[in-house]
Amino acid sequence: xxxxxxxxxxxxxxxxxxxxxxxxxxxxxxxxxxxxxxxxxxxxxxxxxxxxxxxxxxxxxxxxxxxxxxxxxxxxxxxxxxxxxxxxxxxxxxxxxxxxxxxxxxxxxxxxxxxxxxxxxxxxxxxxxxxxxxxxxxxxxxxxxxxxxxxxxxxxxxxxxxxxxxxxxxxxxxxxxxxxxxxxxxxxxxxxxxxxxxxxxxxxxxxxxxxxxxxxxxxxxxxxxxxxxxxxxxxxxxxxxxxxxxxxxxxx
Amino acid sequence: xxxxxxxxxxxxxxxxxxxxxxxxxxxxxxxxxxxxxxxxxxxxxxxxxxxxxxxxxxxxxxxxxxxxxxxxxxxxxxxxxxxxxxxxxxxxxxxxxxxxxxxxxxxxxxxxxxxxxxxxxxxxxxxxxxxxxxxxxxxxxxxxxxxxxxxxxxxxxxxxxxxxxxxxxxxxxxxxxxxxxxxxxxx
Numbered sequence: 001x002x003x004x005x006x007x008x009x010x011x012x013x014x015x016x017x018x019x020x021x022x023x024x025x026x027x028x029x030x031x032x033x034x035x036x037x038x039x040x041x042x043x044x045x046x047x048x049x050x051x052x053x054x055x056x057x058x059x060x061x062x063x064x065x066x067x068x069x070x071x072x073x074x075x076x077x078x079x080x081x082x083x084x085x086x087x088x089x090x091x092x093x094x095x096x097x098x099x100x101x102x103x104x105x106x107x108x109x110x111x112x113x114x115x116x117x118x119x120x121x122x123x124x125x126x127x128x129x130x131x132x133x134x135x136x137x138x139x140x141x142x143x144x145x146x147x148x149x150x151x152x153x154x155x156x157x158x159x160x161x162x163x164x165x166x167x168x169x170x171x172x173x174x175x176x177x178x179x180x181x182x183x184x185x186x187x188x189x190x191x192x193x194x195x196x197x198x199x200x201x202x203x204x205x206x207x208x209x210x211x212x213x214x215x216x217x218x219x220x221x222x223x224x225x226x227x228x229x230x231x232x233x234x235x236x237x238x239x240x241x242x243x244x245x246x247x248x249x250x251x252x
Numbered sequence: 253x254x255x256x257x258x259x260x261x262x263x264x265x266x267x268x269x270x271x272x273x274x275x276x277x278x279x280x281x282x283x284x285x286x287x288x289x290x291x292x293x294x295x296x297x298x299x300x301x302x303x304x305x306x307x308x309x310x311x312x313x314x315x316x317x318x319x320x321x322x323x324x325x326x327x328x329x330x331x332x333x334x335x336x337x338x339x340x341x342x343x344x345x346x347x348x349x350x351x352x353x354x355x356x357x358x359x360x361x362x363x364x365x366x367x368x369x370x371x372x373x374x375x376x377x378x379x380x381x382x383x384x385x386x387x388x389x390x391x392x393x394x395x396x397x398x399x400x401x402x403x404x405x406x407x408x409x410x411x412x413x414x415x416x417x418x419x420x421x422x423x424x425x426x427x428x429x430x431x432x433x434x435x436x437x438x439x
Contacts, residue, residue: 089368096370137262144269148276150363151356159273166270170263177259228365232372235358239379242351246386248309 006195007048013202014041017209024212026157032078033161036071037205043068062125069132072169076139079162083147083154086217089228090150097142105135130176137173140166153216160208164201171197311340312399333398340399341391348387355380 017037021027027034043064052060080098084091109131144162147154154162175194183190310316320332358376362368 087363089365090363092366092368093370093373134259134262137266141262141266141269144266144273148269148272150359152363154273163270163274166266170266173259174256174263177256181256183256228362228367228369229372231358231361231365232369232376235354235376236372236379238354239351239376239383242347242354242383243379243386245308246347246383246390 002192003195006192006199007044010195010199010202011041011044011048013199013206014044017202017206020206020210024209026209026212029212030078030082030157030161032071032074036068036075039064039071040068065125065129069129072165073132073136075161075165076136076143079140079143079158079165082158082215083143083152083162086215087150087152090146090152093150094143094146097146098139101138101142102135105131105138126176126179130173130180133169133172133176137166137169140169155215156208156213158215160204164204164208167204168198168201308343311336311343336399337394340394344387344390344394348384351380351383351387 014037018034018041021030021034021037047057047060047064080091080094084094140162144166146152171194175190178190316336317332320329323329355376362373
């Protein structure tokens with residue numbers, strides 16, 4: 001009963017979100033995100049309204065789950081594209097950071113799977129989903145850190161999408177980790193919290209995407225890009241001075 | 253799949269950063285808040301938000317502390333130590349703010365640069381983190397020992413390091429002289 005109520009509320013919110021997206025022309029600005037919402041909405045309607053035999057339902061569930069997951073990964077790339085479109089330097093940093101993260105994750109996966117014979121047959125769909133969700137989470141974390149560190153201004157819409165998606169993926173990772181160690185099972189309290197976290201995410205998205213708000217345009221009165229080396233050298237000198245100042249004050 | 257502890261740690265980090273992003277509020281407000289009343293940095297006069305190093309050095313100098321101790325008034329010594337500790341803490345916080353300001357100015361100026369250098373950025377970040385760590389250590393040390401004793405410890409460390417450098421220099425000269433003597437006797 002509770003799960004059906006949460007499911008139904010989720011469908012209503014998804015429909016509302018899609019309708020507001022069309023009205024406010026947000027679909028054109030965030031096409032992948034709204035494709036994701038549209039896909040989840042259609043799959044929810046399909047699963048909610050039709051009665052499938054358990055075996056077909058299982059296949060259908062994992063199929064929609066993985067298409068949703070792939071679309072979710074593309075949503076993360078859309079965050080990067082929209083947030084950093086006017087900041088090529090920060091975009092370059094983010095690409096390097098993401099590359100490092102993915103290389104580390106890939107190396108760790110290769111090392112772990114190489115020691116397990118026939119790992120592909122032993123791996124459950126939940127484990128594969130868990131690994132992909134962790135990658136998404138790391139990508140969200142690195143983007144958020146860069147946005148904070150470089151003081152990148154972002155509008156209400158993008159902030160809402162990022163916060164909502166971050167919340168949803170975080171809770172997914174915790175729940176999937178609990179599933180992996182056998183703590184969380186179907187129809188347990190954890191399965192309800194997962195559905196509930198998605199509902200909260202939808203509320204966050206609906207509030208933040210109710211109307212269009214453009215991303216602030218950065219101040220153009222800053223030095224030209226060819227002055228980067230000069231700026232970096234000046235910062236280096238100033239930090240060096242600060243160190244000397246600290247040493248001089250304390251050590252004299 | 254990762255362990256539950258690691259999953260919770262990553263989730264906490266994500267939640268914390270997203271909370272910071274949410275509380276940061278409107279980016280326009282942030283941009284406005286950044287425009288301080290302080291004049292821009294001038295290389296000849298240094299950072300305007302910092303007091304002169306001679307004044308700061310006085311805070312950590314044991315001279316005043318020795319003078320007050322000579323008055324043999326417990327109340328006066330306590331009051332002096334309290335005041336000096338507060339001034340020293342304010343000074344460290346002020347320095348830390350100046351360091352934050354330097355880095356914020358840097359990120360604000362370079363975030364749009366297309367030729368941003370990753371190695372340079374990593375070096376600057378490491379320098380910045382080191383300085384913040386020094387400031388935090390100073391805050392802890394001031395709270396634990398007081399500025400006067402800290403100054404004495406720093407002076408002792410500096411003199412020790414100087415003695416070590418002098419000894420190394422003397423050893424290098426001795427070795428060079430020995431090499432020279434060896435070379436001349438070989439001829």
